[in-house]
Amino acid sequence: MAKPSVLRGAKPTGVSASAAETALPLRLLAWYDRHRRHLPWRAEAGHSAEPYRVWLSEIMLQQTTVPTVAGHYDRFIARFPRVEVLAAASLDDVLHAWQGLGYYARARNLHRAAQAIMTQHGGVLPADAEALRALPGVGDYTVAAIRAIAFGQKANVVDGNVERVMARLFAVETPLPKAKPDLKRLAATMVPDKRPGDYAQALMDLGATVCTPRAPGCLACPWAEACAGRKAGIAGDLPRRAPAKEKPRRYGTVFWLERADGAVLLRRRAEEGLLGGMIEVPSTPWGPTPPDQASTQSHAPAKAIWRPLPGVVAHGFTHFDLELTVMTARLAGGQAPVGLWSTPAEFDRHAFPTLTRKVIRHVRGASPGGRKNQAILRAHSG
Ligand code: SF4
Numbered sequence: 001m002a003k004p005s006v007l008r009g010a011k012p013t014g015v016s017a018s019a020a021e022t023a024l025p026l027r028l029l030a031w032y033d034r035h036r037r038h039l040p041w042r043a044e045a046g047h048s049a050e051p052y053r054v055w056l057s058e059i060m061l062q063q064t065t066v067p068t069v070a071g072h073y074d075r076f077i078a079r080f081p082r083v084e085v086l087a088a089a090s091l092d093d094v095l096h097a098w099q100g101l102g103y104y105a106r107a108r109n110l111h112r113a114a115q116a117i118m119t120q121h122g123g124v125l126p127a128d129a130e131a132l133r134a135l136p137g138v139g140d141y142t143v144a145a146i147r148a149i150a151f152g153q154k155a156n157v158v159d160g161n162v163e164r165v166m167a168r169l170f171a172v173e174t175p176l177p178k179a180k181p182d183l184k185r186l187a188a189t190m191v192p193d194k195r196p197g198d199y200a201q202a203l204m205d206l207g208a209t210v211c212t213p214r215a216p217g218c219l220a221c222p223w224a225e226a227c228a229g230r231k232a233g234i235a236g237d238l239p240r241r242a243p244a245k246e247k248p249r250r251y252g253t254v255f256w257l258e259r260a261d262g263a264v265l266l267r268r269r270a271e272e273g274l275l276g277g278m279i280e281v282p283s284t285p286w287g288p289t290p291p292d293q294a295s296t297q298s299h300a301p302a303k304a305i306w307r308p309l310p311g312v313v314a315h316g317f318t319h320f321d322l323e324l325t326v327m328t329a330r331l332a333g334g335q336a337p338v339g340l341w342s343t344p345a346e347f348d349r350h351a352f353p354t355l356t357r358k359v360i361r362h363v364r365g366a367s368p369g370g371r372k373n374q375a376i377l378r379a380h381s382g
Contacts, residue, residue: 021189021190022192024169024190024223024226025190025191025192025199026192027222027223028199028202028203028206028222028223029192029195029198029199029202030222031202031206031222032198032199032201032202032205033045035205035209036201036202036205037066037205037208037209039057039066039070040070040073040074040077041053041054041056041057041073041077042057042201049149049150049197050150051124051125051127051146051150051151052082052083052125053077054145054146054149054150055125055138055142055146055150056073056076056077056110057069057073058142058145058146058149059106059109059110059137059138059142060072060073060076060101060106062103062106062141062142063102063103063106064101064102064103066208068100068101069101071100072100072101075097076097076098079093079097080094080097083114083117083118083123083125084114084118084123086110086111086114087111087114087115087117087118089111091108091111091277092351094107094108094110094111095107095108095277095278095351096349096350096351098351099351099352102353102354104275104276104277104278104351104353105137105276106137108136108271108276108277109136109137109138110136110137112136112137113135113136113137113138116134116135116136117135125146125150127147127150127151127153129143129147129155132146132147141157141158141159143155144156144157144158144200145157145200148196148197148199148200149197149200149201150197151197152195152196152197153196154191154192154193154196155191155196155200156184156187156188156191157200157203157204158183158184158187159204161203161204161207161208161211162183162187162203162204162207163176163179163180163183163184163187163239164207164211164213164238164239165203165206165207165211166183166186166187167179167183167229167238167239167240168211168216168227168228168229168230168235168238168239169186169223169226169227169228169229170186170228170229171228171229171231171232171234171238172186172238172239173234173238173240174240175239175240175241175242176239176240176241176242177242178242179239179240183239187203206221206222206223214236215236216230216235216236218230218235247316247319247320247321248288248319248320248321249288249320249321249322249323250286250287250288250320250321250322250323251286251287251288251289251290251291251322251323251324251325252283252284252285252286252287252291252322252323252324252325253283253284253290253291253296253299253324253325253326253327254280254281254282254283254284254313254324254325254326254327254359255281255282255283255299255300255301255306255327255328255329256281256309256326256327256328256329256359256363257282257301257302257304257328257329257330257331257337258328258329258330258331259330259331259336259341260330260331260332260333261343262343262344263341263342263343264281264341264342264343264344265281265282265301265302265336265337265339265340265341266279266280266281266282266339266340266341266342266350266356267279267280267281267282267339267340268280268340274317275353275355278351278352278353278356279340279350279351279352279353279356280353280355280356280359281356281359281360282299282301282339283299283324284296284299285299286322290323290325296327300327300329301337301339302329302331302336302337304329304330304331305329306327306328306329307327307328307329308325308326308327309325309326309327309328309362309363309366310366311362311366312324312325312326313326313355313358313359313362315354315355315358322355324359326359326362326363326366328363347360
């Protein structure tokens with residue numbers, strides 16, 4: 001737990017702890033009524049939120065920024081306006097609509113959860129915490145967010161933004177991730193009985209627009225008077241973080257095989273695991289060292305004259321960085337291996353993850369008449 005002296009310093013001078021717990025949420029709600037963000041999934045003031053929209057937006061926002069989700073949400077909701085439409089859709093359709101949002105496991109879980117809502121809950125998103133937690137892809141944070149925003153229940157909605165605001169408000173100097181339980185407990189003391197959904201969204205807005213990661217805008221903050229981090233002059237340095245561990249690196253070789261008609265050999269990854277069910281260019285397994293010649297040959301999908309392209313495709317996953325070498329070959333005719341053959345004109349129909357799109361760009365960049373070879377393409381999305 002954070003130092004008691006620091007916590008005491010967090011309370012506004014002359015205001016008791018219980019009054020602070022009442023006064024600060026009220027102040028934040030008053031600020032929210034004037035400054036709330038207008039987001040496509042958010043109910044307007046005075047209107048009830050639609051649970052399906054809340055659930056969908058919370059899944060989309062799990063690992064994706066608000067501007068990116070805002071750019072995709074309306075299109076997704078137009079295609080799948082109700083949970084029964086989502087449940088009845090094919091997984092390919094859902095994955096296709098999810099393109100650009102990354103972390104495709106969320107789309108697969110969303111689809112499975114929609115089917116569970118239809119079969120187990122009569123097509124109605126449950127309001128109960130345990131029933132929500134049993135849905136695929138719904139963790140503690142999402143349970144709390146849905147309970148508060150969609151059903152008006154008193155729930156403690158704590159993500160990285162809220163942790164940052166709490167660390168500053170209470171001047172918690174314990175580094176993350178060790179401070180997480182303390183920050184969650186502190187956040188819980190603030191949740192009001194009335195308007196808990198608005199309070200959760202107000203806190204999100206405060207973290208996104210005022211108490212921002214690099215430069216907290218304390219002058220515009222409804223909690224400035226009470227904020228211990230601001231008073232101590234350390235708000236911008238909070239939350240403190242334990243030094244990040246370096247991510248491991250993995251290596252592999254992908255095989256770009258073209259048929260005489262220009263079609264390219266693709267394959268679908270296993271349903272479970274990283275990029276589960278997504279379409280990719282065949283490759284060796286990804287290991288801690290670059291694959292040797294024997295391993296490369298044994299995983300090549302066909303006997304052909306394989307040529308390496310200059311440069312590599314680099315991609316950052318959450319837990320490791322990946323570096324892929326690309327080999328290309330063209331089948332002169334004869335027997336083509338069985339697989340998912342697709343012409344470039346058909347590529348748009350597939351829900352390619354970012355990694356596959358990078359491989360395609362790399363090959364196109366290296367092809368005669370293509371753009372100048374892009375040796376390394378870097379990005380950090382799924
Ligand atoms: Fe954040 Fe500043 Fe508000 Fe404190 S006063 S909560 S540091 S914006």
